[in-house]
Amino acid sequence: MRAALKRFARNRMAVLGACIIGVVALLTALAPLLYPAGAFTLAGPPLQPPGMRYLLGTDALGRDVAAGVVAGARTSLLIGLSAALSAVLFGSLIGALAGYYRGATDIVLMRLTEFFQTIPAFLLAMLLVVILSPSVLSVIIAISAVSWPGIARLVRGEFVALGGREFVLASIGLGASGPRIIFRHLLPNCVSSIIAVGSLLVASAILLESGLAFLGLGDPNVMSWGLLISAGRVTLRSAWWVCTFPGIAILLTVLSINLIGDGLNEALNPRLRER
Amino acid sequence: MSGIPTPHLSRRAMLLATAAIAVAAPPAAKAQTPRPGGTPTPVPGGTMVMIVNPEPATLATYAVSAGNIPPITTQIYEGLLTYDWDLKPQPLLAKSFEVSADGKTITFKLQEGVTFHNGAAFTSADVQYSFMEIAKKVNPNGPVILRELESVETPDAMTAIFKLANPAPYLMMSLSSNNIPIICKSVFEGTVPMQNPSANRPIGTGPFKFAAWERGQFVRLDKNDKYWKPGLPLLNRIIARFIPDAATRSAALETGEAHYAAYSAVNAADIKRMQANPILDSTTRGYGTTAATSVLEFNMRRPHLAKKEVRQAICYAIDRQFIVNNILYGFGRPAVGPLSSVFSTSGWFTDDVRRFDVPNRLEIANKLLDDAGYPRGPNGVRFGLHLEINSFGEQWLRQGEYLKQALAQIGINLTLRSEDTATWLRRCYTDYDFDINEPFYSAGADPVIGVHRHYVSSAIRQGTTFVNNKDYRSPIVDKLMDDATRELDRTKRAALYHAAQKQMVEDSPGAWLAEVQYVTIFNKKLHDHTMGPLGTYEAFSRAWLER
Numbered sequence: 059m060r061a062a063l064k065r066f067a068r069n070r071m072a073v074l075g076a077c078i079i080g081v082v083a084l085l086t087a088l089a090p091l092l093y094p095a096g097a098f099t100l101a102g103p104p105l106q107p108p109g110m111r112y113l114l115g116t117d118a119l120g121r122d123v124a125a126g127v128v129a130g131a132r133t134s135l136l137i138g139l140s141a142a143l144s145a146v147l148f149g150s151l152i153g154a155l156a157g158y159y160r161g162a163t164d165i166v167l168m169r170l171t172e173f174f175q176t177i178p179a180f181l182l183a184m185l186l187v188v189i190l191s192p193s194v195l196s197v198i199i200a201i202s203a204v205s206w207p208g209i210a211r212l213v214r215g216e217f218v219a220l221g222g223r224e225f226v227l228a229s230i231g232l233g234a235s236g237p238r239i240i241f242r243h244l245l246p247n248c249v250s251s252i253i254a255v256g257s258l259l260v261a262s263a264i265l266l267e268s269g270l271a272f273l274g275l276g277d278p279n280v281m282s283w284g285l286l287i288s289a290g291r292v293t294l295r296s297a298w299w300v301c302t303f304p305g306i307a308i309l310l311t312v313l314s315i316n317l318i319g320d321g322l323n324e325a326l327n328p329r330l331r332e333r
Numbered sequence: 334m335s336g337i338p339t340p341h342l343s344r345r346a347m348l349l350a351t352a353a354i355a356v357a358a359p360p361a362a363k364a365q366t367p368r369p370g371g372t373p374t375p376v377p378g379g380t381m382v383m384i385v386n387p388e389p390a391t392l393a394t395y396a397v398s399a400g401n402i403p404p405i406t407t408q409i410y411e412g413l414l415t416y417d418w419d420l421k422p423q424p425l426l427a428k429s430f431e432v433s434a435d436g437k438t439i440t441f442k443l444q445e446g447v448t449f450h451n452g453a454a455f456t457s458a459d460v461q462y463s464f465m466e467i468a469k470k471v472n473p474n475g476p477v478i479l480r481e482l483e484s485v486e487t488p489d490a491m492t493a494i495f496k497l498a499n500p501a502p503y504l505m506m507s508l509s510s511n512n513i514p515i516i517c518k519s520v521f522e523g524t525v526p527m528q529n530p531s532a533n534r535p536i537g538t539g540p541f542k543f544a545a546w547e548r549g550q551f552v553r554l555d556k557n558d559k560y561w562k563p564g565l566p567l568l569n570r571i572i573a574r575f576i577p578d579a580a581t582r583s584a585a586l587e588t589g590e591a592h593y594a595a596y597s598a599v600n601a602a603d604i605k606r607m608q609a610n611p612i613l614d615s616t617t618r619g620y621g622t623t624a625a626t627s628v629l630e631f632n633m634r635r636p637h638l639a640k641k642e643v644r645q646a647i648c649y650a651i652d653r654q655f656i657v658n659n660i661l662y663g664f665g666r667p668a669v670g671p672l673s674s675v676f677s678t679s680g681w682f683t684d685d686v687r688r689f690d691v692p693n694r695l696e697i698a699n700k701l702l703d704d705a706g707y708p709r710g711p712n713g714v715r716f717g718l719h720l721e722i723n724s725f726g727e728q729w730l731r732q733g734e735y736l737k738q739a740l741a742q743i744g745i746n747l748t749l750r751s752e753d754t755a756t757w758l759r760r761c762y763t764d765y766d767f768d769i770n771e772p773f774y775s776a777g778a779d780p781v782i783g784v785h786r787h788y789v790s791s792a793i794r795q796g797t798t799f800v801n802n803k804d805y806r807s808p809i810v811d812k813l814m815d816d817a818t819r820e821l822d823r824t825k826r827a828a829l830y831h832a833a834q835k836q837m838v839e840d841s842p843g844a845w846l847a848e849v850q851y852v853t854i855f856n857k858k859l860h861d862h863t864m865g866p867l868g869t870y871e872a873f874s875r876a877w878l879e880r
Contacts, residue, residue, distance in 0.1 A: 100735070119735055192752070
């Protein structure tokens with residue numbers, strides 16, 4: 059593990075990504091101190107340009123854009139992490155069952171996975187949010203529902219590759235149960251790939267969340283980068299700052315998570331170790 | 334207002350335009366001799382491009398009341414009457430009209446020599462069929478406007494006599510091309526109106542004939558060469574274009590490829606920039622009969638909102654001027670009661686009601702809530718309510734976000750809920766599972782048409798959208814409005830409406846937020862387009878393009 063950490067630290071871009079995410083996380087933690095009144099408060103006159111009084115300006119209702127960006131970071135990280143985590147858990151389970159038991163289970167589960175993969179992810183997510191009525195929970199459910207198939211296929215592939223290896227055969231010979239082999243022997247062996255792909259899922263979940271909020275399908279009671287951009291879009295030509303700063307926030311966050319994901323992939327993937 | 338240059342926008346708009354339609358090139362320009370007073374003389378010919386947003390789902394204007402249909406269909410169908418700037422009835426398909434002293438008989442003499450676009454002659458039989466078989470049966474406003482209409486008699490081909498059960502002063506205000514379009518009896522006889530082949534290929538008597546509807550792109554209307562008004566229309570063709578993206582709509586006007594955009598086709602935030610554009614001009618006239626007011630509806634079945642003090646406190650908590658300035662971008666004025674101030678012309682409107690825009694309004698609101706027995710909890714919150722977000726556009730979410738802040742000032746924690754249109758309508762008008770709803774309503778040319786149904790107890794009809802869903806039952810208001818429906822004397826009718834407004838504002842079954850001021854943006858080369866209070870809901874028969 060320490061060796062992996064060292065290899066990660068050697069990748070400068072990945073470290074840069076980690077630093078940016080660290081700042082975003084710090085801002086999230088400090089939000090209640092920086093902007094105790096919350097992001098929806100009418101802080102001052104509308105459409106003030108960035109300056110000393112309002113660091114990133116105010117939007118059409120007179121809300122502080124900086125407060126919105128900070129509050130949006132919390133929403134994005136919360137939804138991104140929870141959606142990615144639940145997608146990873148569910149996807150791994152499906153993939154593990156399919157890859158270990160093979161046969162009919164495999165066929166049924168993989169056709170199901172492919173069924174979800176063939177539906178355009180964003181449209182399905184929109185549909186789910188509309189059906190469930192927009193709230194933080196329904197957005198998380200919708201994003202995980204469209205994100206798990208990739209993980210499922212990855213885990214299945216790893217399981218199939220590991221299935222014939224001696225340590226697995228030995229466990230079977232010693233009479234270990236299916237769940238024991240799956241969770242004690244096989245899953246730990248693919249954790250590194252799951253972490254690498256899962257970290258990229260966080261980035262795509264944040265993008266999906268912003269997209270949904272942009273279309274007005276986010277939770278209307280929660281500030282989000284997508285919501286800020288959608289609200290600022292009408293004033294884009296007269297007040298550029300309302301859209302721009304949340305846009306930059308999305309860009310930086312998603313880029314950093316991708317960099318971290320690449321770093322993790324290189325650090326944890328044995329086949330790339332010698333590069 | 335300075336904007337950052339965005340060349341890609343206009344380029345995209347131009348690409349879209351070339352892909353969308355090949356607009357017929359206007360014939361060679363004629364020399365223009367200015368009219369006395371400096372205005373140029375009208376020249377015939379040319380193609381006018383107007384923006385209609387969003388694209389209508391159907392053109393069956395006789396059966397569907399959606400507001401995006403009439404800009405197209407009033408070019409094709411005509412009504413019996415039109416209205417002048419003082420909202421006085423003027424002849425259209427009816428050459429003259431006479432109301433009997435008891436108000437129960439209206440005699441219309443019809444224009445002679447009028448033919449439908451399919452060649453059929455227009456007679457009183459078409460009028461009878463349009464009212465009795467179409468408007469009364471399938472027009473959504475029919476049950477209200479034509480409630481008292483018992484029969485249409487046709488003593489001869491050019492006379493139609495309306496027999497009413499009771500006087501209906503509002504009926505004369507509701508006979509425009511938009512309200513009750515006159516359709517051709519021989520086209521509709523024996524068919525189901527909604528499935529009639531002419532539903533989406535309309536056949537009327539108007540100055541323009543339906544030519545083509547390219548779904549997702551445009552409707553083309555061609556000049557009716559046999560139009561009954563001599564020398565009209567002036568334009569050769571009207572193209573109604575559908576552009577889903579708001580920025581592209583603005584760009585189409587700024588580049589001059591579209592000439593006219595009414596209602597909310599242009600983003601309010603863009604209007605000031607367009608007004609500064611040298612090739613464009615704007616007007617706020619032409620919305621005299623469609624003035625819209627944004628309101629809140631309180632579900633009085635809910636324990637908190639059943640208390641008058643709570644409802645009034647919410648009314649006091651809202652800064653209406655803030656809504657006008659920041660959500661409508663200045664295009665509107667604060668509302669004071671259930672009747673829009675457009676009814677000042679007729680005398681029905683009054684602002685002598687309980688006023689919520691007093692300087693110490695927050696103090697009053699907090700005191701009302703204290704007195705109602707809802708003290709602030711440890712976190713400053715008295716109780717929570719839900720607001721159903723109007724699903725008809727982004728500005729309603731902005732308004733909801735503001736209301737959440739406004740109500741927080743008086744200790745009410747407002748949670749916003751935004752759902753798709755169908756779910757929203759079902760929740761608010763069928764299931765009654767809402768606390769506060771934020772719709773907006775068009776008042777119509779008379780309060781009977783657009784106002785009564787939100788407040789009278791007989792309009793509590795579960796499952797019908799946009800009626801009294803508040804469970805507001807006031808015998809006083811019911812009586813006043815019922816009397817006003819039949820009162821022919823203007824002064825007495827005004828007194829009835831003044832009393833009703835006072836009572837309703839006192840009861841506050843809802844909150845009246847802002848009167849929306851619509852703006853029409855048009856190219857300076859387009860003249861004589863807004864000729865009366867109906868604005869875009871009237872044919873462009875005199876409109877012409879300078880070249």
